[in-house]
Amino acid sequence: MVANRVSEVLSARDSAACRVREILDRVGDKWSLTVVGELGRGSRRFTELKNVIPGISQRMLTATLRGLERDGLVNRTVHPVVPPRVDYELTPLGLTLLDTAWALMNWALDHIEEVDQARIAYDKAG
Amino acid sequence: MVANRVSEVLSARDSAACRVREILDRVGDKWSLTVVGELGRGSRRFTELKNVIPGISQRMLTATLRGLERDGLVNRTVHPVVPPRVDYELTPLGLTLLDTAWALMNWALDHIEEVDQARIAYDKAG
DNA sequence: TGCCTCAGTTACCTGGAGGTCACCGTGGTC
């Protein structure tokens, strides 16, 4: 994932921004929070996720789910049937992350328009 | 910044995860939140930021600050003196983002250790 | 016999984030 890119230098720093970067390293990649958001609605199969998340490739869905599983945010349950059936669901830890993601979402809902306006103004002033 | 990488496809989606991605596209790059965090402590000059943020290059600090300014999160004040003096500070909008970043930070403080443990366990299980 | 589904894995390739380094103008100081 995006991880480790930053941690090198910043691990020494103990500030708020540093802590924020640690989670961004873990879930700030292209698909993690999207997947967590979808799993927030309930348990999902691999192919269900693939179909419901537009644009995600099979490879990236696998990689994202592995990353989330590794971080203890998602449980992977394999049913030994054929064709294979694999269910994914949020762990309790994953649910707490979902809550925090909602805080982010609320900020977005409240302020994204302001940001867009600022962009337009900035670009017009150029 | 990281922006526009995702927006293409996901702009159609109206889910929580999508909204979260919008902000991650804006502030999820390598340095933005670190800079916002530092500016949360008060107004800073360009060189002050460069010195206090370990590892950031001049080019990236400039780019990051421009991005934040463009998004209306940071104010840039140029004092026409020599040598130049430029002050950066959070706008009110930037302050609201800082609050949200703190929510993220608190999640990190509370759960990063769990995540680390999960990683170790996952890697050991292979 | 051959094709289907599901859940991947692997090889290969590309775009762009971000790093390094050199350069700029201005005016004070030595």
Next chain:
DNA sequence: GACCACGGTGACCTCCAGGTAACTGAGGCA
């Protein structure tokens, strides 16, 4: 006349996140 601080800008390069496409294996079904 040379060097410094400050706040940049631009050329160049590297690395890797993430995309595409082909392949896998096991059993059901026709």
